[in-house]
Amino acid sequence: MEQEKCSMETTGKVITCKAAVTWTIDAPMSIEDVEVDPPKAGEVRIKIISSGICGSDNHVLEGDFKVPLPVILGHEGAGIVESIGEGVSSVKPGDKVLTVFLPQCRKCDSCLHAKGNCCLKEDVRHPVGLMLDGTSRFTCRGRKLHNAFGTSTFTEYTVMHEISVVKLDEAAPLEKVCLLACGFTTGYGSAINKARVTPGSTCVVFGLGGVGSSVVLGCKAAGAARIIGIDINEEKLARAKALGVTDCLNPRNFKKPIQQVVVEMTGFGADFSFEAIGTIDTMVAALESCNSSYGVCVIIGVAPEKSQLAFNPMQLLSGRTLKGCFLGDFKTRDHVPLLVDDYMKNKINLDPLITHRLPFLKVNEGFDLLRSGKSVRCVLSF
Numbered sequence: 030m031e032q033e034k035c036s037m038e039t040t041g042k043v044i045t046c047k048a049a050v051t052w053t054i055d056a057p058m059s060i061e062d063v064e065v066d067p068p069k070a071g072e073v074r075i076k077i078i079s080s081g082i083c084g085s086d087n088h089v090l091e092g093d094f095k096v097p098l099p100v101i102l103g104h105e106g107a108g109i110v111e112s113i114g115e116g117v118s119s120v121k122p123g124d125k126v127l128t129v130f131l132p133q134c135r136k137c138d139s140c141l142h143a144k145g146n147c148c149l150k151e152d153v154r155h156p157v158g159l160m161l162d163g164t165s166r167f168t169c170r171g172r173k174l175h176n177a178f179g180t181s182t183f184t185e186y187t188v189m190h191e192i193s194v195v196k197l198d199e200a201a202p203l204e205k206v207c208l209l210a211c212g213f214t215t216g217y218g219s220a221i222n223k224a225r226v227t228p229g230s231t232c233v234v235f236g237l238g239g240v241g242s243s244v245v246l247g248c249k250a251a252g253a254a255r256i257i258g259i260d261i262n263e264e265k266l267a268r269a270k271a272l273g274v275t276d277c278l279n280p281r282n283f284k285k286p287i288q289q290v291v292v293e294m295t296g297f298g299a300d301f302s303f304e305a306i307g308t309i310d311t312m313v314a315a316l317e318s319c320n321s322s323y324g325v326c327v328i329i330g331v332a333p334e335k336s337q338l339a340f341n342p343m344q345l346l347s348g349r350t351l352k353g354c355f356l357g358d359f360k361t362r363d364h365v366p367l368l369v370d371d372y373m374k375n376k377i378n379l380d381p382l383i384t385h386r387l388p389f390l391k392v393n394e395g396f397d398l399l400r401s402g403k404s405v406r407c408v409l410s411f
């Protein structure tokens with residue numbers, strides 16, 4: 030009732046609220062009053078309740094992933110629909126939703142293909158930071174702001190396209206399931222959907238942040254017998270053991286390349302390898318860690334712009350498979366609600382991933398926690 034009343038009062042009006050604005054990438058985000066326009070046709074205005082801080086947001090702030098500035102970052106969000114634009118039919122005011130960076134229009138070639146999850150409506154690899162009509166719904170100090178990946182969750186209110194909004198079970202706890210908007214879904218799906226990890230297999234996971242830890246959970250759920258976790262941060266290695274990692278490796282403790290260590294440990298290389306860091310070197314190491322004949326390597330990390338992956342093609346001729354995916358290869362609006370169902374049935378535990386909680390206005394502290402390696406996921410509450 031409360032939500033509906035609130036929605037009626039603001040429907041059709043500009044909302045002024047707090048947002049974290051990234052004016053330039055070499056300074057902390059600045060908390061500002063921003064004006065958020067009402068949603069246009071096919072759009073949804075959402076009151077954000079919770080948002081995780083993902084490594085991809087950090088790549089933007091560190092200059093490795095270029096997006097148009099000024100921008101409101103954040104994409105791992107959960108909130109409540111405040112109002113809807115003309116023609117919106119899949120959600121209504123008061124609905125709980127997730128903000129996902131991959132749309133599912135259900136009409137394009139990729140959406141219509143059984144295996145495609147990278148909807149052609151928006152190319153997340155080359156973000157333009159504007160709504161599909163080429164305009165912005167955010168204004169600050171008289172300047173238009175860009176959105177991030179069609180989401181923007183570091184703001185009390187955001188406007189998204191209906192095709193990127195995932196409707197949630199009414200009972201879903203937003204302060205937890207926000208991780209299903211990106212990190213968990215990405216890692217878990219990479220193991221379950223993209224690699225198709227098999228029971229009894231050996232897996233190796235490079236990077237044990239929020240995404241890599243979720244890969245571990247996916248490998249475990251798929252019945253992997255051995256899960257080798259690799260990270261340069263000892264605390265991350267210790268935490269990952271509780272998630273199901275059977276062997277921990279810190280590359281800094283070895284003189285030889287870590288892929289060689291993995292191959293020696295496993296005999297002939299892992300069945301499945303995953304890269305959840307985002308550097309070229311670790312991508313090559315992940316590829317070379319999997320079995321040269323039947324190993325499958327899944328690249329998840331976002332490498333710095335313009336970087337090129339180089340390896341001897343013989344690495345593939347022997348039979349290996351190299352793959353990559355966004356958001357765990359899930360068709361977002363169709364499949365993420367099924368993950369939420371699994372969460373509601375206690376088949377998924379997100380608690381070990383959430384190491385920190387902060388009020389939204391402390392978002393810069395949240396990034397400090399990520400960069401210093403202290404957090405797996407820090408969830409902001411609004």
Ligand code: PAD
Pocket residue numbers: 082083084085086088211212215235236237238239240241259260261262265280305306307308311328329330331332354355356357399402404405
């Ligand atoms: P994170 O910063 O929480 O985790 C990265 C982890 O890698 C940390 O634990 C680091 O200690 C570790 N690490 C860093 N360098 C090395 C190294 N050289 N060797 C071993 N370990 C190292 O980030 P995250 O888990 O949120 O994201 C991980 C990557 O996944 C990142 O590149 C992000 O952009 C990408 C991502 N991809 C998708 C997708 O759809 N493909 C979605 C979300 C995130």
Ligand code: ZN
Pocket residue numbers: 083084085086104105211212
């Ligand atoms: Zn993310």
Ligand code: ZN
Pocket residue numbers: 132133134135136137138139140141147148149150
């Ligand atoms: Zn589509």
